[in-house]
Amino acid sequence: MEASTLRSLWSGWDTLILASYLPAVLLVGFLYRTRSKEGLAQFVLAGRALPVSILLGTAFASWYDTWTIMGQAEEVWSNGMALLFIYILPTALFRIPLALWVGPRFRDQIPETVYTLPDLLTHLYGQRTGSLGAVLILVQLAFEGVHLFIVAEALHLILGLPILQTVCLCAVVVMFYTTVSGLWAEAVTDLFQFAIMTASAGVLVYFLLEDVGGFAGLTAMLEPQDPRLLDPLGRESVPSTLSWCVTALALYTAPQVYQRFGAARRGRDIKIVYLLVLALGVSYGAVMVLVGLAARALYPELPPSEGIWHTIFGALPTGARGLFMVGLAAAAMSTLDTSLLWGSTVIVKNIFQDTFGLKMSEEGIVRANRYMIPVLCVFLIAATRLYEGGVARAWYYIGGFTAAVFFFPIVGGLFLPKRCSSAGWLTLAAGSLFYVLWQVLAAEASEIPSNFATFVFSFLVFFGCRMKVRPDGS
Amino acid sequence: MVRLTLAYFVIQITLLSGGFIFRQDWVFPLLAVVNLIAGPAALLIFMIRPRGPREHSE
Numbered sequence: 001m002e003a004s005t006l007r008s009l010w011s012g013w014d015t016l017i018l019a020s021y022l023p024a025v026l027l028v029g030f031l032y033r034t035r036s037k038e039g040l041a042q043f044v045l046a047g048r049a050l051p052v053s054i055l056l057g058t059a060f061a062s063w064y065d066t067w068t069i070m071g072q073a074e075e076v077w078s079n080g081m082a083l084l085f086i087y088i089l090p091t092a093l094f095r096i097p098l099a100l101w102v103g104p105r106f107r108d109q110i111p112e113t114v115y116t117l118p119d120l121l122t123h124l125y126g127q128r129t130g131s132l133g134a135v136l137i138l139v140q141l142a143f144e145g146v147h148l149f150i151v152a153e154a155l156h157l158i159l160g161l162p163i164l165q166t167v168c169l170c171a172v173v174v175m176f177y178t179t180v181s182g183l184w185a186e187a188v189t190d191l192f193q194f195a196i197m198t199a200s201a202g203v204l205v206y207f208l209l210e211d212v213g214g215f216a217g218l219t220a221m222l223e224p225q226d227p228r229l230l231d232p233l234g235r236e237s238v239p240s241t242l243s244w245c246v247t248a249l250a251l252y253t254a255p256q257v258y259q260r261f262g263a264a265r266r267g268r269d270i271k272i273v274y275l276l277v278l279a280l281g282v283s284y285g286a287v288m289v290l291v292g293l294a295a296r297a298l299y300p301e302l303p304p305s306e307g308i309w310h311t312i313f314g315a316l317p318t319g320a321r322g323l324f325m326v327g328l329a330a331a332a333m334s335t336l337d338t339s340l341l342w343g344s345t346v347i348v349k350n351i352f353q354d355t356f357g358l359k360m361s362e363e364g365i366v367r368a369n370r371y372m373i374p375v376l377c378v379f380l381i382a383a384t385r386l387y388e389g390g391v392a393r394a395w396y397y398i399g400g401f402t403a404a405v406f407f408f409p410i411v412g413g414l415f416l417p418k419r420c421s422s423a424g425w426l427t428l429a430a431g432s433l434f435y436v437l438w439q440v441l442a443a444e445a446s447e448i449p450s451n452f453a454t455f456v457f458s459f460l461v462f463f464g465c466r467m468k469v470r471p472d473g474s
Numbered sequence: 475m476v477r478l479t480l481a482y483f484v485i486q487i488t489l490l491s492g493g494f495i496f497r498q499d500w501v502f503p504l505l506a507v508v509n510l511i512a513g514p515a516a517l518l519i520f521m522i523r524p525r526g527p528r529e530h531s532e
Contacts, residue, residue, distance in 0.1 A: 084494055089487060096483075100476075198511070205506040215497035232495055268476070275479040279486050283509035286490055290502060 009313050010158055014322030021196075021326045022173055025333065028189045048112070050187055050263045056273045057191030058263075061334035062256050064197065064281050066150040067143075069288055069331060070305065071391045076292025077304040080226070082234025083292075086241045088285035091248035092278045098252055099274030104267025105414055106258060115262065116342065117255040117410075118350040124413035125424030127354065132428050134350035136405065137255055141376065143398035144339040145383025146391050147332035152384070154328060157309050167384050170332065171377045178337040179373045187263070189337070193330030198280060200320070200327035201287045207315040212294045221297035229296060243400060243449035250399035253406035255342040256335075304390070336380070344372035400451030405431040407455070408462035416466070423465035431458040 050058070075083050106120070114120050117137055122130025152166035178185070212218050222229045236244070251257050264270050291308060298314070299307035313321055348368040352358045360368060387394060409424040434457045439450040446453075486505070493501025 081494060085491070089491060092483075092487060096480075100480075198509070202506040202509075202511040205502045209499060209502055214499035216499075219497065230497075271476045272479050275476070275483050279479075279483040280509050282483075282487055282490055283505040286494070286502070286505060289494075 006158055006310060006313055007160060010321060011318045013319045014325065017319065017322030018325050018329070021329060024192075025173060025189050026176060028185050028192075031185075048263055049265055050260075051265070052269050052273055054187045054191050055260065055264055055269060056276060057194040058187040058334070059260050059273055059277045060280060061190035061194045061197065061330070062260065062338045063251065063277060064284055064331065065335035066147045066328060066332045067391060067395050068281075068285060069291075069328060070150045070154075070308065071146070071394055072285060072288040073292035073295065073308045074304040074391060076289050077296045077307065079236060080222075080229030080231060080234045080296075081289050081293060082228075082232060082236055083244075084286060084289045085232045086234075086236060086244045087248055088282060088289070090245050091251075091285075092282045094245075094248050095251060095274070095278055098257070099278065100271055102252065102411065102414060103257075103261045103264075103270035103274055106261045107264050107270055108267040115259075116345050116350055117253075117258050117406075118346055118354075120258060121409065121413075121424060121428075122350075122354065124419060125409065126421045129409070129421065129424035129428060130350060131355040132425060133406070133409075134346050134355065136428060136432055137253075137346060137402065138343065140255070140398060140402055141339060141343050141379065142383045142386065143394055144336060144343075145380045145385075146387050146394045147335050148380055149384040149387040150391060151329055151332045153305060154309060154325065157306060158313070158325070163384075167381055170329070171336075171381055174333050174336045174340065175373055175377045178340045179370045185337075190334045193334045196323065196330045197327045198284065200324040201284055203320050204312065204316060204324060205287055205290065207317070207320070208290060208294055208311070211311075211315045212297055218293050218297050222293065225296070225300055229293070237447065239448045239452055243452040244396065246403050246451045246455045247396050247400040248403075249407050250395070250403040252411055253402040255346065256338040259338070259342050339380070340373045340376050341369075343376045344369040347372055347376075396451070400449070401432075401435055401454070404435060404451050404454035404458055408458050412462055412466075418466075420466050420468075423462050426465055427458050427462040430461050434458075 072083060072088070110120065110123060114123050116134075118130045118134035121133040148167045148170055149163075151170055152161075152163045155161045155166045156163045212221070219230060228235045233241070261270055264273070291311060294315075295304065295307040295311040299310050302310065312324060316324060345365075348360075348365055352368070353360055353365065405428060409427050413419060413424060431454055435450050435454040438453045442448070442453070443450050486509070489501060490505065492498070
């Protein structure tokens with residue numbers, strides 16, 4: 001199927017569905033604008049009063065993003081269904097403690113003055129660690145450009161729209177409703193975006209199975225290409241497999257997760273909501289594994305992203321294609337608005353105010369956040385350039401970095417007795433430096449990925465520091 | 475409720491892993507219907523269901 005055929009499959013109905021989505025999102029931002037005027041807790045944490053249903057929608061929509069759709073499918077296209085067993089399932093299993101213990105503890109036992117991840121590090125280890133954490137966690141913003149790129153690339157392939165202009169349009173829509181209404185608008189739009197994402201994936205399964213003839217058809221088409229594509233452990237080396245597992249821990253270190261925890265009404269809600277999100281997320285990931293396998297089976301001669309879009313559009317009927325594109329846009333926007341909100345709060349509150357001592361009232365912080373969001377949008381647009389060569393490993397590197405550096409200070413600080421302030425600071429400083437040095441000097445020669453090497457190094461530094469703590473805590 | 479959700483999650487990943495390892499086609503429609511269509515639909519219905527009259531405070 002040529003690119004022109006891909007465009008010919010797109011109908012007026014699909015355009016209508018896609019075009020109705022953007023005004024609907026902007027309307028929600030407009031409707032919820034008054035709530036964001038009631039202070040920082042309303043703007044950043046929705047007044048710590050999100051009901052279970054909205055929390056579920058926003059938790060899912062901010063956890064599962066465009067990389068879950070296209071990045072995972074591209075990785076499966078290249079390395080087969082092993083991704084399910086080395087990343088998707090471990091991710092779900094590793095996140096159970098996050099849902100059952102970390103989230104509820106954060107909501108119920110950490111002071112309400114803690115708004116962001118650097119605030120948490122400051123609470124656990126002191127201002128020095130909080131400030132360093134605020135700077136290092138901004139690295140994750142570079143990943144967020146991937147969402148803009150994926151949507152723009154899809155619209156370019158399907159409709160022929162220019163990539164840069166599409167990136168800018170998406171960024172402006174997200175910027176508008178996040179700037180105007182903060183987390184309330186984000187959470188409510190996320191609920192509907194969640195429903196669109198899951199329904200479009202569910203519909204896709206039926207048509208795709210019919211198209212490829214189930215596992216029997218996939219086996220017949222893939223085994224002549226490479227039998228390891230259907231091997232549960234695939235062709236990843238042991239260090240690479242372990243490195244994917246480290247990346248699976250990245251959500252323990254994701255600022256948006258702690259923002260959602262803080263916005264919940266109580267810890268018990270977090271347990272139920274996040275366990276349900278895990279269950280739904282595994283199914284969602286499995287659908288994308290099926291998409292990647294089907295694309296490899298049907299279009300092995302095309303580049304992965306093109307093959308994936310040909311597979312999806314070839315399988316879906318008119319109208320459902322528009323719905324799937326809306327699902328992709330929803331996945332991008334629900335993650336981007338979250339990133340803009342936590343990124344601006346970290347810069348304004350944790351860097352400008354807490355680190356550089358710029359004094360601001362609560363209203364001043366909210367106002368400064370609103371100015372910072374457009375600046376971050378420009379950064380995200382620039383970050384899309386990083387992904388022109390492919391998006392498959394975007395999360396592997398950036399999520400892997402934050403997991404390797406932040407995991408022990410955060411989880412250890414929350415659960416271990418006797419806090420050691422130098423353990424937090426040293427692990428962040430030495431871990432990030434080690435990651436860069438390993439990536440430049442040793443990763444290729446040793447064939448041990450930087451994520452995994454840094455994770456082990458951080459473990460040693462963190463617990464090494466703790467062993468030096470005196471009984472009086474100094 | 476938490477234990478029930480946890481049990482549901484464990485059953486689900488067991489079915490999913492088994493379905494992929496033993497290449498069983500039924501695993502996809504099952505998960506698609508239960509998780510990706512019925513679950514979110516139920517949530518939205520729950521959200522927009524008619525509620526009883528509110529008590530008015532004085």
